[in-house]
Amino acid sequence: MKRVFFLLVGFFLFPASAVASDYPTKPIDVIVAYAAGGGTDVGARILAKVAPKYVSQPLVIVNKPGAGGEVGFMALAQAKPDGYTIGFINPPTIVMLPFQRKVGYKMSDFKYIINIMEDVGCLSVRTESKYKTLEDFIKDARQKPGEVTVGNAGAGSDAHMTAVDIARRANISVTPVPFKGASEARTAVMGGHVDAVVMKVGEAKPYVESNQIRILGVAAGERLKDFPQVPTFREKGILTAMTTTRAIAGPSGIPVAAVKYLHDQLKKTMEDPEFIELTQKTGVYVKYMTAEEYKKYIDGLEQTYGPMWKEMGKK
Amino acid sequence: MELFEHLLFGTQTLFTPVNLAFCFIGVLMGTLVGVLPGLGPTAAIALLLPATFHTPPVASIIMLAGIYYGAMYGGSTTSILVNIPGEAASVITCLDGYQMALQGRAGPALGIAAFGSFIAGTISVVGLMLIAPPLAKFALAFGPPEYFSLMLMGVVVLIYLGSGSILKALMMAVFGLLVGTIGQDSISGTLRLTFGIRELYDGVGLIPAIMGLFGVSEVISNVEQAIKTEIISAKARNLMPNRQDWRDSFWPIIRGSVLGFFIGILPGPSSTISSFSSYALEKKVSGNPAKFGKGAIEGVAGPEAANNAATGGSFIPLLTLGIPANAVTALLLGAFMIHGVTPGPLLISKHPDLFWGTVMSMYLGNIMLLILNLPLIGLWVQVLRVPYPILFPLILLFCLVGVFSLNFSQAEVGLMIGFGAFGYAARKFQFELAPLVLALVIGPMIENYLRLSLIISRGSPWIFFRRPISAVFILITLTLLFSPFMPRIGRSRERFQ
Numbered sequence: 001m002k003r004v005f006f007l008l009v010g011f012f013l014f015p016a017s018a019v020a021s022d023y024p025t026k027p028i029d030v031i032v033a034y035a036a037g038g039g040t041d042v043g044a045r046i047l048a049k050v051a052p053k054y055v056s057q058p059l060v061i062v063n064k065p066g067a068g069g070e071v072g073f074m075a076l077a078q079a080k081p082d083g084y085t086i087g088f089i090n091p092p093t094i095v096m097l098p099f100q101r102k103v104g105y106k107m108s109d110f111k112y113i114i115n116i117m118e119d120v121g122c123l124s125v126r127t128e129s130k131y132k133t134l135e136d137f138i139k140d141a142r143q144k145p146g147e148v149t150v151g152n153a154g155a156g157s158d159a160h161m162t163a164v165d166i167a168r169r170a171n172i173s174v175t176p177v178p179f180k181g182a183s184e185a186r187t188a189v190m191g192g193h194v195d196a197v198v199m200k201v202g203e204a205k206p207y208v209e210s211n212q213i214r215i216l217g218v219a220a221g222e223r224l225k226d227f228p229q230v231p232t233f234r235e236k237g238i239l240t241a242m243t244t245t246r247a248i249a250g251p252s253g254i255p256v257a258a259v260k261y262l263h264d265q266l267k268k269t270m271e272d273p274e275f276i277e278l279t280q281k282t283g284v285y286v287k288y289m290t291a292e293e294y295k296k297y298i299d300g301l302e303q304t305y306g307p308m309w310k311e312m313g314k315k
Numbered sequence: 316m317e318l319f320e321h322l323l324f325g326t327q328t329l330f331t332p333v334n335l336a337f338c339f340i341g342v343l344m345g346t347l348v349g350v351l352p353g354l355g356p357t358a359a360i361a362l363l364l365p366a367t368f369h370t371p372p373v374a375s376i377i378m379l380a381g382i383y384y385g386a387m388y389g390g391s392t393t394s395i396l397v398n399i400p401g402e403a404a405s406v407i408t409c410l411d412g413y414q415m416a417l418q419g420r421a422g423p424a425l426g427i428a429a430f431g432s433f434i435a436g437t438i439s440v441v442g443l444m445l446i447a448p449p450l451a452k453f454a455l456a457f458g459p460p461e462y463f464s465l466m467l468m469g470v471v472v473l474i475y476l477g478s479g480s481i482l483k484a485l486m487m488a489v490f491g492l493l494v495g496t497i498g499q500d501s502i503s504g505t506l507r508l509t510f511g512i513r514e515l516y517d518g519v520g521l522i523p524a525i526m527g528l529f530g531v532s533e534v535i536s537n538v539e540q541a542i543k544t545e546i547i548s549a550k551a552r553n554l555m556p557n558r559q560d561w562r563d564s565f566w567p568i569i570r571g572s573v574l575g576f577f578i579g580i581l582p583g584p585s586s587t588i589s590s591f592s593s594y595a596l597e598k599k600v601s602g603n604p605a606k607f608g609k610g611a612i613e614g615v616a617g618p619e620a621a622n623n624a625a626t627g628g629s630f631i632p633l634l635t636l637g638i639p640a641n642a643v644t645a646l647l648l649g650a651f652m653i654h655g656v657t658p659g660p661l662l663i664s665k666h667p668d669l670f671w672g673t674v675m676s677m678y679l680g681n682i683m684l685l686i687l688n689l690p691l692i693g694l695w696v697q698v699l700r701v702p703y704p705i706l707f708p709l710i711l712l713f714c715l716v717g718v719f720s721l722n723f724s725q726a727e728v729g730l731m732i733g734f735g736a737f738g739y740a741a742r743k744f745q746f747e748l749a750p751l752v753l754a755l756v757i758g759p760m761i762e763n764y765l766r767l768s769l770i771i772s773r774g775s776p777w778i779f780f781r782r783p784i785s786a787v788f789i790l791i792t793l794t795l796l797f798s799p800f801m802p803r804i805g806r807s808r809e810r811f812q
Contacts, residue, residue, distance in 0.1 A: 035722070036357070036358055036361030037357055037360065037364075037642065037645070039649075042364065042649050042653070045364065045365045046368075048365070049365050049368060062723070063722070063723070064722070064723065065517075066513065066516065066517055066722060066724060067499075067513045067514070067517060068499065068517065070513060071513060071724075074513075100504055101504075101506060104513065146773070147773070149770075149771050154501060154504075155500075155501065155502060155503055155504035156504045175773070177767060177770050177771060178501065178502055179767065180501050180763065183638070183639055183645065187455070187638050188458055188459070190455055190636070190638070191455035191456060191457065191458050192455075192458075193458030193459060193771065194771065206637055206652065206657040206658070206659060207637060207659065209657055209659075209661075210637065210657055210660050210661045211660070211661075212636070212637075212659060212660065278368060278653060281652055281653050281654070281655055282649065282652055282653060283652060
């Protein structure tokens, strides 16, 4: 009886303490839902490069591209919740996919750990464009409804949704043109094949610096440090917001101790000057959010984009 | 001479031990990933990128660029030896390269591919150096309507690819177009022909299709006829191209280089399209088109030169505008940014060491590649002496591992095997595979650009005729299409049948 008791005590105590003090005892897989070389992948590899200063085991990047990210998100949702498989989640894509079609995961399959990076949306034109300000653009679009073309990164992408949202809130009508990826859309606006483009500030920044592209407005809460002269849409009375984030999450049953360990150590990694420098050079911003803040953000996205997509489908 | 000063400056930058070493590592890695089927420069650069975070920017870019053009050198090797293209750009090299190997002329085929690549590489670097900035504007002039018309012209090229029945070639092309529609429609997001199979949502991958159609089906059909081995090894004598080979290949290499360079400037799968176009061009201008597909050295020299020149061409929009032409240059763009360098109009004036250092490294890299590849030819030809019972299981293994390593997807491995079975059946009934591959590459792009153009023009097809560049392409397409009905040009067409 006594032996059974100790066994039971050991059974309950040991795994708990193992997770608390020993975790991690082996390398941790980090699923990236996109191919090697994409934005998320490069960001993940920067994280894996700097993390060993704080995380006692290496982070191993595992690329699982496919179905616009769904394959990777599903792999994360269905991973064994032992703390040794975590992954990057990419809203608003991960939120948009379930509205667009039947998918193999739901948002409650994930346990958010920490948000790492953020990028905000902007409306841009080429330098030669006649639109010098946001007002020019809106005025022109109002005069000839539907004739102004606005490129974006693809059907149902955050850039597409934002273009529709801007038009709706500014009470104008524009024609969204869904290219394959932000880079194609950007090239088209630089060549003058479309009138404007919605993309992320990180995607526009190098081209603004080389004087090829002008940002008319940013879809952020306040003006950006890098472009203090560019107004926000909010200032102009257009209450649109577009943020793209990259956060680390695990499958929903992941041990609490592992979540805490990863959150604390990855937070230190994010604050490391080397990490900040490398990340900013790729044009993305480091942005810390706790799991609770992140949940609120995701819920907000679901409430805005869900009804909007349905409405767009009716047209 | 300002240019001369720049070159001297670039040479100075390059000739430091670190930069030279990185250049060598780059081209060596490139050759390796090029030779291994399935593994491509994209994967190699992505995996090596973190390793360059702390090396000096110039050395890093020199190495990563070396991987890119080095891979183009290596890509033809397996096409020629065992009929398995390492990537889409070398599909066309299989047609005549493998026939040459069967005739015991693997050495000359590999040799001309290496020399052709060297010459094309050098021509494209000179082009990059002299006319980069003005040409960059040319890339921007291409919008959806121009791409649509260009691709439409590409479809007509299909007619010139086949050496057998035109009807069968068209059937394969239509099948390729159908396969190309599988996956999520990029304009509306609707899923097409996926039958709920998640792995098909992004469309049928080009690499699994190519490796199945060519690699797996080659293995299967060789199981039937294992006697061929002795014939090949008995005849594999001379390793270098002879004088006649050179005479036949000189102009195809020059034409391929110029063509490839200009197509390379345009964003898109330029190396694939350039090699297909070069093949069609050579067949069109040749006095004896009937020999294509039966081991014509022109059919190796031209396309191999074209895909290497396209690599040099694709650096132009990258360096001068910051526009990536394909997945590899997109990755290089990321590498530039991590090193604090913004590609664009200011790159040359802001970072002259990087621009001229990289340009000079490409000259030297091409020479290194030639020196590296020529002695390897003897070694590669030895591969053909490996008995088939050992060689073919190995090839199959390489195909399986290569495809799996792309996305770690079992479904794509299954897809490759499916295409293998299809490819085998197609061979049995004398259907050609190249039109299928070209249709698979071009089909989705044609559809995409057509629809984008019509969105931009709000439904009016006149957009294709109103824009000058697009109108020229449409005109050429129509001329090619109706040339069989015109007596003079028609005669050359008849000779294909």
